[in-house]
Amino acid sequence: MKHLELGLTDEQVREMYRYMLLARKVDEKMWLLNRAGKLPFVVSCQGQEATQIGAAYALDRQKDWLCPYYRDLGMVLLFGQTARDQMLSAFAKKDDPNSGGRQMPNHFGDRRYRILSGSSPVTTQMLHAVGIAYAGKVTGEDHVVLTSCGEGSSNQGDWHEALNFAGVHDLPVVFLVENNMYAISVPLSKQLAGENVAARGQGYGMPGIRVDGNDVFQVYEVMKQAVERARKGEGPTLIEAVSYRLTPHSSDDDDLTYRTKEEIEEAKKRDGLFVLETYLDEHQLWTADEKEALSKAIDTEITEAIKFAEAADHPNPEDLSKHVYAG
Amino acid sequence: MKHLELGLTDEQVREMYRYMLLARKVDEKMWLLNRAGKLPFVVSCQGQEATQIGAAYALDRQKDWLCPYYRDLGMVLLFGQTARDQMLSAFAKKDDPNSGGRQMPNHFGDRRYRILSGSSPVTTQMLHAVGIAYAGKVTGEDHVVLTSCGEGSSNQGDWHEALNFAGVHDLPVVFLVENNMYAISVPLSKQLAGENVAARGQGYGMPGIRVDGNDVFQVYEVMKQAVERARKGEGPTLIEAVSYRLTPHSSDDDDLTYRTKEEIEEAKKRDGLFVLETYLDEHQLWTADEKEALSKAIDTEITEAIKFAEAADHPNPEDLSKHVYAG
Amino acid sequence: MPVISYIDAVTEAISEEMGRDKSVFVLGEDVGVRGGVFRATNGLIDLYGEDRVLDTPLTESAIVGVGIGAAAYGLRPIAEIQFADFIMPAVNQIVSEAAKMRYRSNGTWQCPMVIRAPYGGGIHGALYHSQSVEALFTGVPGLKIVTPSTPYDVKGLLLSSIRDNDPVLFFEHKKLYRLIKDEVPSEEYTIPLGKADVKREGNDVTVITYGLMVHYTLDAAKKLAEEGIDVHVLDLRTLIPLDKEAVLEATRKTGKVLIVHEDNKTSGFGAEVAAIIAEEAFFDLDAPVSRLCSPDVPSMPYNSKLEKAFMLNPEKIAAAIRELAEL
């Protein structure tokens, strides 16, 4: 079985699935809350959970670093954030660990788990990841940094500068591009010359690897190799994981103005969450009861998270001017 | 003979040499004027003339466009600027066609010859070239745009964005990277992961070709193919021409603080100007008298250009505030 | 006369001008098939084709840089920056290139280009979808900066901007897009850049403002009229060129000036207006030149209570006017 070949236990595969499902369900719930008028904005991970969990699972969650992007709900949950954290953030409450309600949801950042605070302008985080990797080199730490972005964002200048810098200094960074075929409404063919991000690796003297982002094991496998290379000081790796954005770009988008229902339905058949569920079923890695219980436990967790977050305090308007500068 | 294989007449080869020599001699003279305290600043083409003439010679000088960089003296001379123009610019005189004495020397720009005005911040011109190429597409013109920069500059964000944009739209641009092994004091190994610019072409869905920049014929050959592809609407090409910067970075630099005399002497043996001179000698494409006469004619041209430029008017200080806006 | 919204005035102006002048084209992220994330370019691709309504890669520096090249060639690009906050990666192209093209080439090249960007807050956009960025550019000679407040002004000023031969930053307040409707002639008309507009005549206190704050100030004025305070409201409309005569005249009118803007106070454009008044209308003043602006924090938070604390509103403006009136 694939997972055993990769050195993953049954338990670990179930854990992977658990986090993928948690991410999916948190995300789905946010849409409901948005449509009910309770949340002004949602941006999703749906369709990319296999990529995110496959990648982050190969890291050392005790010492490695994340510079994620706004879809990486799966990653940050695996690294330690909870459904409650997400809901505090979605409702913009005081105890939102990312920003105390200052940033939009999915603008992750959490010192507890070495997740660097991110912003909205895309791709800036790639350079921060390089800086954290460089700092490790200077201070003699052996952490690895995983940073990610969408394929559209891989055309930004900062992306190029980051990969080159990391390549020149053989820094322990893994650059993950989550290719979901669209940058808002713009399809791959209009974003990317060559329509292939991985091919760019060579130009930075690093491996560039394209994998099926719906296959959590494929992502885990190449990521594990990349992490090993990085940890040994052999330099960075570029990974392009191809999947599909199953939702509109955000709750402000209407994706049927630029793609068809049929295309989306077709993509859903390859949904990585479904793929792993099928794998667990087919290899009988769980009982129907276990499966059911997992789903229920997550539902309960999320329901409680929402209740908690709704009741939680808003930030104090008097704190508006806090934290512009130190002290 | 190589040049006949490429469809170049003897006369054309002599013309190539003439422009290479003109560029070299203008440049050398500027250093003398700088050392004599007459010019505050010089930045050189020396060592890159074969690349510049080989590349520009493959263009249609009646309709194609240049977005060059500060070392491309050879290119702009071939396109129509004269020794006199260069001296007017070096002395910052009113009739400097590039900027009326406003910009440093070698900041080329000349509407007469479709050379777009350039600035000092490196690599911005790559995007302008893409814009001119796109404009041709929209208006139905079939011009090709040649834009160039140093290998150090190929790491800037704008470079990436330009190649990708041109690649997506199959635009008629040739991106020439003049790899002279240094970005001021920083050697190739610290600038460029992989130490190979051409390898980046693939990531933009375009050919990336590395040639000996000291061999004017090699450069001409790949450039000619690139221009044909571009003109036929088949898209952009990336060319990396490898040579060596024979002078310090500029008159403000002291290159012996970061490289050795021996290294420079070694490089001089491969100097493209010397290579072509040898070719002309060996294939008896000129007589000793013709060679001598050419050299003399150029010297005279430059001497007169200096005399003219020294005597020329300064810009009027009252015009300081002109041309901030139209009208 | 048709009554249309602020955003419809944007679309109408662009569409009319594209119909009239073949050299005008639109480029930006999602401007084509999707018609813009705010729908400002809705329908244009059907009317004018995808070459003239171009979906670009996700690269702001390229959007502007390619525009500059096309403008230098002779076209009239209208570049859309999806949110003004995301103009930052294009600052080098705007400040070093577009703004200086004419000056550095001694008037031989120009850059007739419009850069449109939705700015401003109060729409739950959080830190990176709410910023006022105009002050970053008002100190850069070579740029023009337009900030209309009404649909009528939008159309007239946008037509002037497209026809202008210099680079124009056209900032559209995104909260006004659908908030404000107005009578707008369907024929073409232009409003000259550099002409402020008295939006309300009054005798007690002068308010100088622009954008969304014009409306909040008019609301405040209405309320204050009942208290017997007669407010004079000057809408700058274009910040650069600034209508200095109008500013000085409005100052003389009442001798008491309040400058209001949504941007933060320190080094906001209000500083320049205040400085001009303090220098050139000093002896006409009956009270200190006051400014009411957003607090000096890095932009407004997502949480609605914090956002409200950040934003100015008619009440805050009325209070500041009242204070000045009582001096």
Place this chain on the structure above:
Amino acid sequence: MPVISYIDAVTEAISEEMGRDKSVFVLGEDVGVRGGVFRATNGLIDLYGEDRVLDTPLTESAIVGVGIGAAAYGLRPIAEIQFADFIMPAVNQIVSEAAKMRYRSNGTWQCPMVIRAPYGGGIHGALYHSQSVEALFTGVPGLKIVTPSTPYDVKGLLLSSIRDNDPVLFFEHKKLYRLIKDEVPSEEYTIPLGKADVKREGNDVTVITYGLMVHYTLDAAKKLAEEGIDVHVLDLRTLIPLDKEAVLEATRKTGKVLIVHEDNKTSGFGAEVAAIIAEEAFFDLDAPVSRLCSPDVPSMPYNSKLEKAFMLNPEKIAAAIRELAEL
């Protein structure tokens, strides 16, 4: 006490702090082997090794972005931008990232980083090696901005900047590098950010200024003393945080204020200073708040006559003071 130059004070401060604190490191173009194009980091690579004195690729956004990552991790990067004019490609990283890191993460992340950049003109640097760029940043909350005028101030302010827990833009006037020498203690000492300095006591006219213009103003003051005009000179030293108390006090001292800066007038930092005075010291004024600045053109030309026409000098400053004194 040793008498050292302005640039030696830069080197000394960095070197001392690197010796004292292992978390401090330097990165930038040509800062290593070459010791910087101005030689500000000369010798540091020998003392501290190439990991702590890092020659980066030619990529300003990466220099700052990598610095941000390293700073967030816990190091104290000192990034050199080779010329202030070339800070533009890094604006997104500075404005969107460094300035907002603390605020957006509700105080959980920070960015203790210094960005050094030589600015200013009068050195035949032409349009792109002469600019004053401080005004671009003074309106961005989250940044601190330092502009020292003397070697003594350089050392004390640079040490404070390195130890500061917020991002500091440290602008060094390049014409002062070797023009000015001063007694500078070889021991460590700090000058707090946000404290202006009275460089000359006087009773007739107050000049508020910074950078090179401090010296030109002192020259003017010396000459005017002979005419019986007693000039009070306030050197702001840090623009952000601004020493407002010192500005108001200096205003009260004479009732007549001239603000002088090399940057162009419109939206230069002088506007903010004038606006504060007009708002908070209005009743102490005996004359209009005046500004003497460079003209509103896109930077100074190369031609020496044009450069001279652009630059302020002691004569122009004296004339403006005289005019104010006579009011």
